[in-house]
Amino acid sequence: xxxxVSFRNVSYRVGGKDILRxxxxxxxxGETIVLLGRSGSGKTxxxxxxxxxxxxxxxxxxxxxxxxxxxxxxxxxxxIGYVIQEAGLFPHVTVxxxxxxxxxxxxxPAAAIRTRVHALLDQVxxxxxxxxxRYPRELSGGQRQRVGVARALAADxxxxxxxxxxxxxxxxxxxxxxxxxxxxxxxxxxxxxxxTHDVREALLVATRIALLHEGRLAVLAAPADFLRARGxxxxxxxxxxxxxxxxx
Amino acid sequence: MTPDLAxxxxxxxxxxxxxxxxxxxxxxxxxxxxxxxxTRRAPLQRWVIGxxxxxxxxxxxxxxxxxxxxxxxxxxxxxxAIVALVxxxxxxxxRNTLTGILGVDPAVRESAVAxxxxxxxxxFEVELPLAARTILAGVRVATVTTxxxxxxxxxxxxxxxxxxxxxxxxxxxSTLILAGxxxxxxxxxxADGGLGWVEKKFxxx
Numbered sequence: 001x002x003x004x005v006s007f008r009n010v011s012y013r014v015g016g017k018d019i020l021r022x023x024x025x026x027x028x029x030g031e032t033i034v035l036l037g038r039s040g041s042g043k044t045x046x047x048x049x050x051x052x053x054x055x056x057x058x059x060x061x062x063x064x065x066x067x068x069x070x071x072x073x074x075x076x077x078x079x080i081g082y083v084i085q086e087a088g089l090f091p092h093v094t095v096x097x098x099x100x101x102x103x104x105x106x107x108x109p110a111a112a113i114r115t116r117v118h119a120l121l122d123q124v125x126x127x128x129x130x131x132x133x134r135y136p137r138e139l140s141g142g143q144r145q146r147v148g149v150a151r152a153l154a155a156d157x158x159x160x161x162x163x164x165x166x167x168x169x170x171x172x173x174x175x176x177x178x179x180x181x182x183x184x185x186x187x188x189x190x191x192x193x194x195x196t197h198d199v200r201e202a203l204l205v206a207t208r209i210a211l212l213h214e215g216r217l218a219v220l221a222a223p224a225d226f227l228r229a230r231g232x233x234x235x236x237x238x239x240x241x242x243x244x245x246x247x248x
Numbered sequence: 249m250t251p252d253l254a255x256x257x258x259x260x261x262x263x264x265x266x267x268x269x270x271x272x273x274x275x276x277x278x279x280x281x282x283x284x285x286x287t288r289r290a291p292l293q294r295w296v297i298g299x300x301x302x303x304x305x306x307x308x309x310x311x312x313x314x315x316x317x318x319x320x321x322x323x324x325x326x327x328x329a330i331v332a333l334v335x336x337x338x339x340x341x342x343r344n345t346l347t348g349i350l351g352v353d354p355a356v357r358e359s360a361v362a363x364x365x366x367x368x369x370x371x372f373e374v375e376l377p378l379a380a381r382t383i384l385a386g387v388r389v390a391t392v393t394t395x396x397x398x399x400x401x402x403x404x405x406x407x408x409x410x411x412x413x414x415x416x417x418x419x420x421x422s423t424l425i426l427a428g429x430x431x432x433x434x435x436x437x438x439a440d441g442g443l444g445w446v447e448k449k450f451x452x453x
Contacts, residue, residue, distance in 0.1 A: 051362055078364035088359030092377045102363050151363075161362075 283345025344386025
């Protein structure tokens with residue numbers, strides 16, 4: 001079976017600097033792969049190549065067996081849900097309009113969009129009667145992020161990309177949304193690529209963790225194995241779990 | 249006030265409104281699309297904004313004068329006056345279009361692109377609505393300035409309320425000057441208030 005996403009020897013170079021070097025990774029259907037790394041490790045760059053926001057300098061990113069460069073970028077993006085930090089909601093559009101955006105672009109009839117949007121808002125824990133008509137500025141950070149997730153799910157895309165989605169939230173809201181993420185994954189079984197620099201979050205949501213270090217894949221392991229990983233960068237991240245017990 | 253003067257005030261006010269209306273319509277029709285185009289052509293921004301800036305620094309009386317000898321757009325009369333007014337009105341509209349669109353939150357633009365919006369959808373459904381208030385503020389500033397500057401159009405036979413002002417200056421008659429200046433000021437105030445009201449109808453970006 002063709003993997004939904006496959007990075008093949010992907011490099012990305014900008015201004016003489018290598019952001020990503022010879023990165024290869026197959027993402028299996030239904031799994032949540034976490035790209036973990038420090039700022040500047042290339043994780044967000046790798047993510048943005050999947051929906052063709054960036055083009056590889058060398059190598060190929062395959063989505064459903066076709067290189068992203070041969071897809072019509074509009075078609076490609078409409079079948080990939082995308083959630084970013086601070087959600088990136090349209091400030092001039094209501095919650096309902098934000099969530100229904102992609103179905104509307106796809107020409108879905110208004111009544112069907114409405115039903116779908118209300119169902120999604122229920123799923124992410126925002127009762128539509130209370131939230132559908134609000135504007136993003138009338139929501140808390142956590143609520144905005146829930147809307148962001150609902151929006152990404154609206155056109156029922158088989159693949160979801162998360163770029164540090166919960167990075168700007170307070171710790172309590174963050175845990176709530178991580179739980180919700182796991183619940184949605186259990187229910188929907190979609191393939192997801194999830195970028196974070198938080199090793200706890202990675203261990204919680206991942207089926208596999210890909211650790212990036214200076215643009216290279218340093219470790220690729222399931223969470224249980226990642227805890228035993230040996231490499232220096234992996235140790236550095238694991239040390240964050242218990243700063244007291246940092247190795248000398 | 250004699251009935252003759254009252255009648256002339258009305259006629260010249262109408263003429264003034266036509267000058268301003270036509271000039272602003274042209275300026276908006278040129279500057280907004282040009283501003284949008286410039287957001288897609290970063291290297292050109294400096295040159296075009298520079299040109300519009302220079303136009304603004306030319307004293308208005310001089311600019312009207314410079315235009316007179318030019319073929320097609322120059323000469324004596326209304327069309328020359330309108331060309332000059334358009335040149336003045338371009339900058340505020342152009343600059344605010346550029347500022348408004350470039351000021352759209354990059355995260356909002358990125359998510360619009362990532363959700364599969366075409367360039368056109370991004371412009372009409374995201375960038376322009378979010379920049380509308382800033383663009384309108386530019387139109388308002390340009391309109392108010394143009395109403396004042398249009399009084400100078402009379403110097404090159406463009407008509408409008410400036411006719412009273414120049415006539416009053418020549419005959420040292422302050423009543424005549426006021427007959428031109430007061431309606432012009434009132435029009436400017438009304439335009440400022442009206443466009444300000446429209447501006448507030450748009451949500452802040």
